[in-house]
Amino acid sequence: MxxxxxxxxxxxxxxxxxxxxxxxxxxxxxxxxxxxxxxxxxxxxxxxxxxxxxxxxxxxxxxxxxxxxxxxxxxxxxxxxxxxxxxxxxxxxxxxxxxxxxxxxxxxxxxxxxxxxxxxxxxxxxxIPQAGAIAVQGTVGAATGRRALINGGGGGSGSFAIQLAKRLGAHVTGVDNGGKLEFMKALGADEVIDYRREDFTRDHEPYDLILDLVAHRSVFDYRRALAPGGRYRCVGGSVRALLRVLTIGAAAGRLTRRRLGVLAVKQGPRYFEPLADLCVAGDVSIxxxxxxxxxxxxxxxxxxxxxxxxxxxxxxxx
Structure with a gap:
């Protein structure tokens, strides 16, 4: 073969x-x-x-x-x-x-x-399997009246996450390079940001949920972008960024009533089949x-x- x-x-x-x-x-x-x-x-x-x-x-x-x-x-x-x-x-x-x-x-x-x-x-x-499991678990907590941001929203996991967060009623912001802005809008994002031109951690209303698929920033930037009681979870990114989130981020978040951590993605059919069902029903597009x-x-x-x-x-x- x-x-x-x-x-x-x-x-x-x-x-x-x-x-x-x-x-x-x-x-x-x-x-x-x-x-x-x-x-x-x-x-x-x-x-x-x-x-x-x-x-x-x-x-x-x-x-x-x-x-x-x-x-x-x-x-x-x-x-x-x-x-x-x-x-x-x-x-x-x-x-x-x-x-x-x-x-x-x-x-x-x-x-x-x-x-x-x-x-x-x-x-x-x-x-669906890997990207779907990440998107499903990473958007837990998205709901009506809440602001969600997906960093890396134009890629595989991000494209599912934008749709899931929007379906749960959240106001969704997608962040990616400029070539993906229209795509994220088509997925349902209420706002889109080109990370090369704009810093989503500054001059924006804070977010209740951030799913970061490409973590590279300081934990203090992420904390600043969160509303009180908000949650930040990262999946991918540099080792330095992930370690800082696990250590400094966890402590700094608790002090300000914010939760910062790494999303430990659970694998297996029970975690991706729910997204497949939504895709078959036409509620989420591939x-x-x-x-x-x-x-x-x-x-x-x-x-x-x-x-x-x-x-x-x-x-x-x-």
């Missing part, structure tokens, strides 16, 4: 498509014939080995030779003890522990997968910006990692 592999951290040109041995599922695993894999910012970080937390499990070299966690496809074979799925079943999920989605076949844990909804294509289903082939995975990763993607990007193996 064909797979996109890499042996050392670096730029997209470290990736290459090779013929590799077909993997076999162990106990509690299934082999999935991949129909689509969406690209997440975590794939870009794992390719580069930066921020440093992307090297967990592989300080000097990648832990897994093939990236891609959000997969959708057909069960090809099942491992010992697997009764939940059978060959031919359509499935999707976030295979973050085993990765391997940028290939024609991938081994996945049964616990990471769910039956693919009939109302979604494979490409659509692949966009925006696939571009679709790439396996040979184009380096371009797909760069497109997402360099901040160009509007919503999600999907890779479809031959």
């Amino acid at each position: 064909k797979a996109v592999i890499y042996e050392r951290y670096g730029r997209p040109d470290e990736l290459r498509v090779e013929d590799v041995t077909m993997p076999s599922p162990a106990a509690g695993q299934v082999l999935v014939k991949v129909a689509a894999t969406s690209v997440n910012l975590s794939d870009w970080e794992s390719l580069r080995g930066s921020p440093f937390y992307a090297r967990l499990g592989g300080l000097r070299a990648p832990r897994r030779p093939t990236l891609g966690s959000d997969i959708a496809g057909w069960v090809e074979a099942v491992g010992a003890g697997v009764t939940r799925f059978q060959p031919g079943d359509e499935v999707y999920g976030d295979n973050l522990q085993l990765m391997g989605g940028f290939a024609q076949y991938a081994v996945a844990s049964v616990a990471s997968l769910a039956p693919k909804p009939g109302g979604l294509t494979f490409a659509e289903a692949s966009t 925006h696939i910006d571009r679709t790439f082939t396996l040979d184009e995975v380096p371009r797909a990763l760069a497109y997402v990692g360099e901040g160009h993607a509007l919503g999600k990007v999907v890779v479809t193996p031959p």
Whole structure:
């Protein structure tokens, strides 16, 4: 089978498509014939080995030779003890522990997968697991009369988060680069901010909820942007920023009746299936910006990692 592999951290040109041995599922695993894999910012970080937390499990070299966690496809074979799925079943999920989605076949844990909804294509289903889990958990607390800000609102998780926060009744502000402002408005954002031109932590009415997908600022900037009783949660960003949020931010927030912390994202179908149900019902839209082939995975990763993607990007193996 064909797979996109890499042996050392670096730029997209470290990736290459090779013929590799077909993997076999162990106990509690299934082999999935991949129909689509969406690209997440975590794939870009794992390719580069930066921020440093992307090297967990592989300080000097990648832990897994093939990236891609959000997969959708057909069960090809099942491992010992697997009764939940059978060959031919359509499935999707976030295979973050085993990765391997940028290939024609991938081994996945049964616990990471769910039956693919009939109302979604494979490409659509692949966009949901990781980005959806982040968006659902990151918008808890959004409600009518509350102000929510999504930093990184034009990307995969952000595009879902804007819609979820708006659906919950919040006044939503989306922050991203200038090329994504109209896209965020189309998603339902009440206000949009180009971070290159404007500082959302200054000269704005404070927010009750901030979901930060690209944390890089001082914790005191974030605290200033929060209303009393407000909550700030970050998911991605520099190691320095995350550590400061966990330490200085937590203490400084308590002193001023604000909560600052890192969102510990829970994984698995129970955390992303609620968003899939909303997508099937038409209450939340899925925006696939571009679709790439396996040979184009380096371009797909760069497109997402360099901040160009509007919503999600999907890779479809031959």
